Amino acid sequence: MQASFATPFVTQGGDRPLFEWRWVERNSDAIAQRLGEHLALTATALAIGLVVSIGLAIVSLRHRRFYAVTIGTTGALYVIPSLAAFALLVPFFGVGSFLSAVIPLATYTLLILVRNIVTGVDQVPRDVREAAIGMGFTRSKLLWQVELPLALPVVIAGLRVAAVTTIGLVTVTSLLGKGGLGYFILIGIQAPIPYPSPIIAGIVLSVVLAVAVDLVLWLSERVLAPWARKAAVR
Template sequence: MHVTTVTPLAADSGPPLFQWKWVDRNADAIVQRLVEHISLTGAALGIGLVVSIGLAVVSLRYRWSYPVILGTTGALYVIPSLGAFAVLVPFFGLTFVSAMIPLATYTLLILVRNIVTGVDQVPNEVREAAVGMGYTRGRLLWQIELPLALPVVIAGLRVAAVTTIGLVTVTSMLGLGGLGYFIRGGIQTPIPNPTMIIVGVGLSVVLAVVVDLVLWLGERVLAPWSRKVRAR
């Protein structure tokens, strides 16, 4: 993979705190790292959502398993990210897999809990009406309960997305890119580069806000009835 190099900070190129000339010279590298950050975040959320739906289905089918699944995902959630990466690197090396396993794992507690909670909040009369119309348990879940639970599921996805965007900055330690590359680079240069740090942190915050807004808009489009319920 081609990696865009970063131009060193020039001493005479502008104010010491933030230098627009540095940003202009390194625009290609900034775009590359931003795309890497989005890709890692999207992959982690996608994998986490698929696994969480599976775990939520098991939890809803076998209620005794829900505390076990919640406890296990909760225990995984509190493992420090650097510690998780350090444990996996000896097995998978400095690879995409080493980063993706912890990133996806950290989404499970949030998503499983919200999916199960959302399904539990579906009114009983809706379930009874669906069963009276001949819906099987599987059809009831996929065609009635999960769509009605969508606002709660997306709320969990929003929290998971913002959390993952923050965690992806740590993957720069594995050499997998992302905006954390600039944060690490700005600290480790012989002369600290505040511009690199501001770019890394600032774009991470902007990305988190944009993704959260997109998911919020997605909820309004996919679940318009939720606005009427909240209005009441």
């Protein structure tokens, strides 16, 4: 169910302050709805991107020639203009479709995540691998129980970059009817008279969301990989 907006596009005398807190009060329900939509798109894209990236990284670690192909392909996808990437899927899934928005968003995370996963695994000390193999670890067990856990700080670092990038890109999907906080930027731009309040609200909330998500991931790294912090202190 779509929220209603009490956006005063015209005021008496045409005078309007740069930002109206009354607009926030009148549209608090809509802001909560769009914030939830923004988070849903971001979380889904990151989850899909991480799963696909882990798969690609595992194959790349097994077959190094595939790594060059993977980086080249994901790099080519990364440089596609975001609006063009979203528009390409509209004929297949329609305007306003969740898939039309989330698939390109997930695609943009692949280059960052694949590279960081492979780099993190490559940085695992050789003596740690040799000790695990000496204890009877199989190749698969070595990867999942030793290499990937030790690579976690580098993986989360890539996830932080991908998350912040995705939060920014979600605002572009407002043109598809799935813009999250970008919706407010769009209605502010499309107003008959320039109306900065929703624009500022959309921008500021997007920045705050990006900082908050980055902080959560940073704290997660400190909890899940405490050894990395101790090594940095040394």
